[in-house]
Amino acid sequence: MLTLEQFRCPTQMDRLNGNDSVLIPWERRMREVQGNLILASVTQVVVGGLGLVGLILRFVGPLTIAPTISLIGLSLTQVVSNFCDKQWGISLLTLALLLLFSNIINKVQLPVPTFSMQRKCHMTKFPIFQLFPVVLAIAVVWLFSFILTESGAFPTNSTDPAYKARTDSRINILYESSWFQFPLPLPFGMPTFSAAGYMGMLAATLSSIFESVGDYFAAARFSEAPNPPAHAINRGIAIEGVCSIISGVMGAGHATTSYSSNIGIIGITKIGSRVVFVTAGAMLVFFGVLGKVGAVLALIPDPIVGGTLLLGLGMVASIGISVLQYCELFSTRNITIIGVSFLTGLMIPQWLAENGDIVKSGSIELDQVIKVLFGTASFTGGFIGFLLDNIVPGTEHERGIKRWIEVQNPASKSVDARVYSSPPLTRLLERVGCCRYCPVSPTFKTGKLQRDSKVDKPCTDLKEVKSTHL
Numbered sequence: 001m002l003t004l005e006q007f008r009c010p011t012q013m014d015r016l017n018g019n020d021s022v023l024i025p026w027e028r029r030m031r032e033v034q035g036n037l038i039l040a041s042v043t044q045v046v047v048g049g050l051g052l053v054g055l056i057l058r059f060v061g062p063l064t065i066a067p068t069i070s071l072i073g074l075s076l077t078q079v080v081s082n083f084c085d086k087q088w089g090i091s092l093l094t095l096a097l098l099l100l101f102s103n104i105i106n107k108v109q110l111p112v113p114t115f116s117m118q119r120k121c122h123m124t125k126f127p128i129f130q131l132f133p134v135v136l137a138i139a140v141v142w143l144f145s146f147i148l149t150e151s152g153a154f155p156t157n158s159t160d161p162a163y164k165a166r167t168d169s170r171i172n173i174l175y176e177s178s179w180f181q182f183p184l185p186l187p188f189g190m191p192t193f194s195a196a197g198y199m200g201m202l203a204a205t206l207s208s209i210f211e212s213v214g215d216y217f218a219a220a221r222f223s224e225a226p227n228p229p230a231h232a233i234n235r236g237i238a239i240e241g242v243c244s245i246i247s248g249v250m251g252a253g254h255a256t257t258s259y260s261s262n263i264g265i266i267g268i269t270k271i272g273s274r275v276v277f278v279t280a281g282a283m284l285v286f287f288g289v290l291g292k293v294g295a296v297l298a299l300i301p302d303p304i305v306g307g308t309l310l311l312g313l314g315m316v317a318s319i320g321i322s323v324l325q326y327c328e329l330f331s332t333r334n335i336t337i338i339g340v341s342f343l344t345g346l347m348i349p350q351w352l353a354e355n356g357d358i359v360k361s362g363s364i365e366l367d368q369v370i371k372v373l374f375g376t377a378s379f380t381g382g383f384i385g386f387l388l389d390n391i392v393p394g395t396e397h398e399r400g401i402k403r404w405i406e407v408q409n410p411a412s413k414s415v416d417a418r419v420y421s422s423p424p425l426t427r428l429l430e431r432v433g434c435c436r437y438c439p440v441s442p443t444f445k446t447g448k449l450q451r452d453s454k455v456d457k458p459c460t461d462l463k464e465v466k467s468t469h470l
Contacts, residue, residue: 031189031190033197035194036194036201037248038249039198043205044244051439053237054230061326061327062326063324063327063388066385067320067338067345067381067382068213068320069217071382072215072378073315082306084306085161085306086161089303093307097136098133101129102268105129106129106130111125112125149166166301173298174296177291183288186249196368199369209240210378210383211257212257213237216228216236216258222267225419226419231440240255244256261308261313264314265312267319324400326404336392337385338385340388344381352374352375
């Protein structure tokens, strides 16, 4: 959007020539970003609320999901490299400790003091390495970096890349941040809108929706939960849109979406409880209000972040590959689709990054949509896999559709259906007949079947569960 003539940033030549037409306040650019972000996010809410993503899932199988998830991790190798190349030693030490804590000594339990009403204060064994591998690894390497910083092992020249490994490289953030600050809406004034800006944001939103679907399936795989049904995905997409609207109103300048690294952390810690994530969200709100606390977290050196991303995004890439177990891997058809989708998913974005100026359709808006959508590896690879899987002839067994549907449809397993719905809420929605037509309702997917079968109802009684499985 900022490549448009009215919003492009001034060059050195513009300043020398006194070209005041591009010397506009940065707040004006932010108002344009805010407005188009809000507009694109409203579109995302509509897409999720109408269940359009759920409709597409009927034609999605392992050969589409696998490249979508894997390329999320593989496409971010440059981002990880940019964090790690500041000091590879610190990054590799972080990675080594993560592997040690999460895979080697994860079963070791250490005695920790606890309290209960019955036993009062006592010692109990706790698998601390399995539950807190990331926190422990960051804490140990952060302390080690502090020692190296104080001993003068890291350079003091801010232009040196290794300077980012110092624990005081961003110490000014700690001094400049206030103790208490509450963000107010529309900090830069009333948002502005434009067709070109909206199309650019819309393309990014569509790409984000595609990645989020892959993230939802990856989170389910890591948590050993059934694959999310259509109504759960529709809700997720709609809520991401709502959060992005709030983000635009508050002046963040970027959307809110699922984060692949956090899903990788689920695989490392083996913790997928929603209560944990709700608590983490409350902590983020707390840190956002208390500026000093958030500033301390911002002091974590870049190489430590890079070492964490190495393992987290690596696990995201591998979990995508594991989805291929549902299809026939000895099939020439499937191997061809997998290879083409992965290769094009990596190749086309790279080509667009280097030759984006060649794309000329006669419309600035359409050019932006093409560049943003197909400049995203996960979207491109998943899109190619989706097309080939539905065009190239193949049996359902060969494509893995049957096995995929069995895992994807938790409604046939009443106990598993609770994962994506609340039994009290579901019973309440069942009494409202129109809810079965609402794409975000837990009764949407099985609402049509509930009139004929009791199996599809979420069971809340143990006897009912046993009889259902029997």
